[in-house]
Amino acid sequence: QRKEACPVSPSRKLRVATVSLAGCFGCHMSLLDIDEHVFALLDKVELDRSPLTDLKTCGPCDIGLVEGGVCNSENVHVLREFRAQCKTLVAMGACAINGGLPAQRNHLDVGQCLSAVFQSRPGMDTAEVPDDPELPLPLDKVHPIHEVVRVDYFLPGCPPSGEAIWQFISDLLAGRTPRVSYPLLHFD
Ligand code: SF4
Numbered sequence: 582q583r584k585e586a587c588p589v590s591p592s593r594k595l596r597v598a599t600v601s602l603a604g605c606f607g608c609h610m611s612l613l614d615i616d617e618h619v620f621a622l623l624d625k626v627e628l629d630r631s632p633l634t635d636l637k638t639c640g641p642c643d644i645g646l647v648e649g650g651v652c653n654s655e656n657v658h659v660l661r662e663f664r665a666q667c668k669t670l671v672a673m674g675a676c677a678i679n680g681g682l683p684a685q686r687n688h689l690d691v692g693q694c695l696s697a698v699f700q701s702r703p704g705m706d707t708a709e710v711p712d713d714p715e716l717p718l719p720l721d722k723v724h725p726i727h728e729v730v731r732v733d734y735f736l737p738g739c740p741p742s743g744e745a746i747w748q749f750i751s752d753l754l755a756g757r758t759p760r761v762s763y764p765l766l767h768f769d
Contacts, residue, residue, distance in 0.1 A: 594625060594626055594627045595625060595626045595627070595643040595644060595754060596626070596627050596628075596629050596640070596641065596642040596643050596644075597626045597627070597628055597629065597631075597642060597643065597644045597645075597646070598628070598629040598630045598631055598639045598640075598642045598644070598645045598646070598663065598666070598667060599612070599628075599630075599631040599632065599633070599645070599646040599647075599648070599673075600630065600631070600632075600639075600645070600646075600647055600648065600649075600659055600660075600663060601632060601648045601649050602647065602648065602649035602650060602651055602652070602656040602659065602660060602676075602677070602726070603649040603650045603651060603652035603653075603656060603676060603680075603683040603723055604648040604649025604650070604674065604676045604677070604681070604683075605649075605676075605682070606632070606648070607648075607674070607739070607740040608648035608649075608673050608674040608676075608677075608738075608740040608741065609632055609633075609648060610740070611674075611738075611740035611741055611742060611743050611746055612646070612673075612743070612746055613743075614742070614743025614746075615743045615744075615746060615747040615750075616743065618747050622747075622750065625754050626644075626754070629642050638662070639662050639663055639666045639667070640666060641666050642666050642667045642668070643667070643668050643669060644667060644668070644669045644671065644750075644753055645663040645664075645666070645667030645669070645670045645671065646671050646673045647660065647663060647670065647671065647672055647673060647677050647726055648673050648674050648676065648677055649674075649676045649677055649681075649683070650676045650677060650679075650680040650681060650683055650684060650723045650724055650725055650726065651720065651723065651724040651725075651726060651728070651729050652683055652719065652720055652723045652724075653717035653718060653719050653720055654717045654718040654720070655717035656717070656720075657720075657729060660726055660729050660730055661729070661730060663730075664730035664731065669733045669734070669753065670730065670731070670732055670733050670734075671732070671733065671734045671735070671736055671749075671753075672725070672726050672727065672732045672734070672735045672736065673736045673740075673741060673746070674736065674737075674738055674739060674740050674741055675737065675738065675739040676739075677725065677726050677735075678725055678726075678727075678735050678737060679725050680723045680724060680725050681739065683723045684722070684723040684725075686723060687722045687723055690721075691719055691720070691721045691722075695710045695719070696710060699711070734749075734753075734759055736749050736759075736761065737766055738766060738767065741761075741765075741766075742765055742767070744765055745761045745765040745766065748760075748761050748762070748765060749761050
């Protein structure tokens with residue numbers, strides 16, 4: 582983890598963005614599991630791009646929380662936007678840190694995966710693999726986000742518990758290097 586803390590002024594609300602790339606939204610559900618702390622959080626932050634705001638682009642932010650790994654061209658674009666706009670970028674959860682469950686497909690050929698999903702199932706033997714140019718291009722592997730952009734902090738868990746997320750964010754908001762106590766780190 583990086584030594585210096587989030588460079589923020591205590592006199593203004595911090596802007597925070599969140600995104601789910603190749604993830605299951607479980608980490609975002611855990612973020613909501615901070616329960617009553619959400620009031621304290623909203624006293625201190627304004628949300629930018631996030632599934633919670635439905636904003637589609639990210640403006641300049643203090644903190645970006647990224648759930649999920651990178652599995653397609655749109656993920657790459659969104660992640661680079663987050664890195665460019667967020668002073669502090671956090672890989673939240675196992676999928677962002679190491680690819681997680683979506684990376685299970687990494688030992689398979691992506692073409693064979695698409696064919697198995699769209700052409701090899703009962704009743705789909707004449708179906709085409711979708712190739713509309715508006716669809717994001719799948720990558721041949723699912724990548725952890727640090728393979729695409731620089732990451733400032735890693736918050737492990739699948740998902741990290743609400744308590745772990747709250748402890749982590751509280752440290753960031755207070756300008757401290759975030760630390761999550763060991764008992765809060767688990768993967769169930
Ligand atoms: Fe879902 Fe776990 Fe990945 Fe979070 S780390 S997006 S909970 S699979």
